[in-house]
Amino acid sequence: xxxxxxxxxxxxxxxxxxxxxxxxxxxxxxxxxxxxxxxxxxxxxxxxxxxxxxxxxxxxxxxxxxxxxxxxxxxxxxxxxxxxxxxxxxxxxxxxxxxx
Amino acid sequence: xxxxxxxxxxxxxxxxxxxxxxxxxxxxxxxxxxxxxxxxxxxxxxxxxxxxxxxxxxxxxxxxxxxxxxxxxxxxxxxxxxxxxxxxxxxxxxxxxxxxxxxxxxxxxxxxxxxxxxxxxxxxxxxxxxxxxxxxxxxxxxxxxxxxxxxxxxxxxxxxxxxxxxxxxxxxxxxxxxxxxxxxxxxxxxxxxxxxxxxxxxxxxxxxxxxxxxxxxxxxxxxxxxxxxxxxxxxxxxxxxxxxxxxxxxxxxxxxxxxxxxxxxxxxxxxxxxxxxxxxxxxxxxxxxxxxxxxxxxxxxxxxxxxxxxxxxxxxxxxxxxxxxxxxxxxxxxxxxxxxxxxxxxxxxxxxxxxxxxxxxxxxxxxxxxxxxxxxxxxxxxxxxxxxxxxx
Numbered sequence: 001x002x003x004x005x006x007x008x009x010x011x012x013x014x015x016x017x018x019x020x021x022x023x024x025x026x027x028x029x030x031x032x033x034x035x036x037x038x039x040x041x042x043x044x045x046x047x048x049x050x051x052x053x054x055x056x057x058x059x060x061x062x063x064x065x066x067x068x069x070x071x072x073x074x075x076x077x078x079x080x081x082x083x084x085x086x087x088x089x090x091x092x093x094x095x096x097x098x099x100x
Numbered sequence: 101x102x103x104x105x106x107x108x109x110x111x112x113x114x115x116x117x118x119x120x121x122x123x124x125x126x127x128x129x130x131x132x133x134x135x136x137x138x139x140x141x142x143x144x145x146x147x148x149x150x151x152x153x154x155x156x157x158x159x160x161x162x163x164x165x166x167x168x169x170x171x172x173x174x175x176x177x178x179x180x181x182x183x184x185x186x187x188x189x190x191x192x193x194x195x196x197x198x199x200x201x202x203x204x205x206x207x208x209x210x211x212x213x214x215x216x217x218x219x220x221x222x223x224x225x226x227x228x229x230x231x232x233x234x235x236x237x238x239x240x241x242x243x244x245x246x247x248x249x250x251x252x253x254x255x256x257x258x259x260x261x262x263x264x265x266x267x268x269x270x271x272x273x274x275x276x277x278x279x280x281x282x283x284x285x286x287x288x289x290x291x292x293x294x295x296x297x298x299x300x301x302x303x304x305x306x307x308x309x310x311x312x313x314x315x316x317x318x319x320x321x322x323x324x325x326x327x328x329x330x331x332x333x334x335x336x337x338x339x340x341x342x343x344x345x346x347x348x349x350x351x352x353x354x355x356x357x358x359x360x361x362x363x364x365x366x367x368x369x370x371x372x373x374x375x376x377x378x379x380x381x382x383x384x385x386x387x388x389x390x391x392x393x394x395x396x397x398x399x400x401x402x403x404x405x406x407x408x409x410x411x412x413x414x415x416x417x418x419x420x421x422x423x424x425x426x427x428x429x430x431x432x433x434x435x436x437x438x439x440x441x442x443x444x445x446x447x448x449x450x451x452x453x454x455x456x457x458x459x460x461x462x463x464x465x466x467x468x469x470x471x472x473x474x475x476x477x478x479x480x481x482x483x484x485x486x487x488x489x490x491x492x
Binding site (some may be wrong): 008011012013014017018019020021022023024026036037 | 197198199260297298305306307308309310312313315316317319320322323326327
């Protein structure tokens, strides 16, 4: 899991950013990692996951990754809304506070 | 041979803009700026310039059109005053935020209400924190000279910020004086076509003005802070180059009779001219007074001010705009902040004057100088914010 702090640290500072907030590369929205907006991080107990995919359906940010026997979270984009944890029928998703 | 022609302040600005080979002018007329765009539209009509003149329906649109044009890499000019500048307010921040080196002539005029068309600095001071380079001219000659220099400063890749050239409405905008002008070729050589850093170009797509959230906004704004700091250096360089060309010496501020002065007035624009004349008169009677006139208000000429103040014991700072409810008015706040920051402890008082075009007479200035001398002598400020020329 990529750490939340790393994500923020990787963002460019004023010296290396293009001036005026310009985006010089078209179609680059995927490169904008929004995971550091999170206040809480969903942590999935994959042993207990029944792979029902309700979280995958409900996630408003398409941040649930489908694997063969269970799901995972894409922490680059997950904003920590907690809908997945709320919908999980076996309650195997825990929301853990991010620390700054 | 030096060419001198009779020009009002507004005409001097238009004449300079004509010589700067501007690609786009988008403007809306407003007193007392009207002559700038009126005179310029004649140049367009007569085919004397190769400029796209965009007639817009408001100043908000004028500045918006200027931003768009500037993003394509064009050299852009506009002009306004008073309510027009107030209407542009939100786009002023976008122009500086998107790093558009637009140059704007402002014939300073009071803000409504009550409605008034005459001079004070409420309009530009109202947009003081918009991130533009802000220049104040004392006369038509300075307005002409600063417009040409403003383009060069604004377009420098180290700066890339818009610049406003302010001249006092009516006092300068409508008064004719002899202005030494350059030949067109001289200006073209001094100010070659703009070399934009990033432009909007369909073959190389970029996104301009994208949403910038808490994780990036501050960095982008900090770049602007740095760019204004860089501007100090660029302004000095451009002034030096302009001096070689014209023999006229410019800087961040001008001083008059400051060498051995005991008290001085700090003021912007045309009032400095009267203040110098009064100081000259007072010096004949052995009164050691001087004048400090910031040409550049933003970025504020801190170092130069400290140097100019020297061993002066008292300063009277004159403001032609009211910062309602503030401890001091805008210019005085900046002066006191600068003195404090550089550990200079001297007595300063503020004079609010000339709102809505009320004259600042030589007699008014004489009594301010005398009060400043008294403060210098006694070391005591009688009144921290003095209001000059208002009836009880």
